[in-house]
Amino acid sequence: GIQVEQSPPDLILQEGANSTLRCNFSDSVNNLQWFHQNPWGQLINLFYIPSGTKQNGRLSATTVATERYSLLYISSSQTTDSGVYFCAVDTGRRALTFGSGTRLQVQP
Amino acid sequence: DSGVTQTPKHLITATGQRVTLRCSPRSGDLSVYWYQQSLDQGLQFLIQYYNGEERAKGNILERFSAQQFPDLHSELNLSSLELGDSALYFCASSSSAGGSTDTQYFGPGTRLTVL
Numbered sequence: 001g002i003q004v005e006q007s008p009p010d011l012i013l014q015e016g017a018n019s020t021l022r023c024n025f026s027d028s029v030n031n032l033q034w035f036h037q038n039p040w041g042q043l044i045n046l047f048y049i050p051s052g053t054k055q056n057g058r059l060s061a062t063t064v065a066t067e068r069y070s071l072l073y074i075s076s077s078q079t080t081d082s083g084v085y086f087c088a089v090d091t092g093r094r095a096l097t098f099g100s101g102t103r104l105q106v107q108p
Numbered sequence: 109d110s111g112v113t114q115t116p117k118h119l120i121t122a123t124g125q126r127v128t129l130r131c132s133p134r135s136g137d138l139s140v141y142w143y144q145q146s147l148d149q150g151l152q153f154l155i156q157y158y159n160g161e162e163r164a165k166g167n168i169l170e171r172f173s174a175q176q177f178p179d180l181h182s183e184l185n186l187s188s189l190e191l192g193d194s195a196l197y198f199c200a201s202s203s204s205a206g207g208s209t210d211t212q213y214f215g216p217g218t219r220l221t222v223l
Contacts, residue, residue: 031210041196043214045110086151094164095141095153096200096212 006099023087031090112215131199146195
């Protein structure tokens with residue numbers, strides 16, 4: 001099956017810093033989503049982005065499908081951004097395959 | 109709030125028991141997906157239903173079963189529970205059967221603890 005690798009596995013930032021999270025995948029995808037899992041365990045949709053670039057406030061994402069990677073940018077980070085960020089892809093089998101996540105800790 | 113609801117939020121039970129987890133999809137969504145998140149295996153797809161019919165199957169154990177009812181809510185049944193079944197179980201929903209424009213929205217999850 002498809003392999004999804006996320007980097008870095010862990011990231012510690014000071015409040016106000018910017019960061020880039022990366023997701024590499026091993027095959028063509030129909031669907032790519034980024035999620036934020038907050039400390040209470042909730043999975044929150046950030047982006048649906050199988051290709052191209054999208055922005056939502058301080059977050060933006062870019063997927064280069066031909067090169068099989070996606071990037072999530074977080075600017076001016078806040079403590080509420082802490083949690084685990086997951087990339088998930090679907091090759092058309094109707095199931096999302098998740099990466100192992102990037103654990104982000106934003107310190108005040 | 110994703111619009112997907114799951115009950116109960118927490119469940120504590122003993123080995124060998126059987127439990128039922130319930131999910132109501134977003135209004136208008138016909139597909140329901142179940143995922144398991146455990147410490148050792150991460151987030152894994154279990155099964156998908158579309159408009160009452162099973163559409164895709166992942167790493168779902170034979171001790172687990174699911175169904176989707178005419179009102180589109182879904183139940184995941186876990187039987188002969190083992191310690192290793194302790195996990196966070198998510199339900200997700202989407203509008204279509206699956207494909208290139210199919211965003212999945214996740215519920216808050218049910219945290220199952222097997223003692």
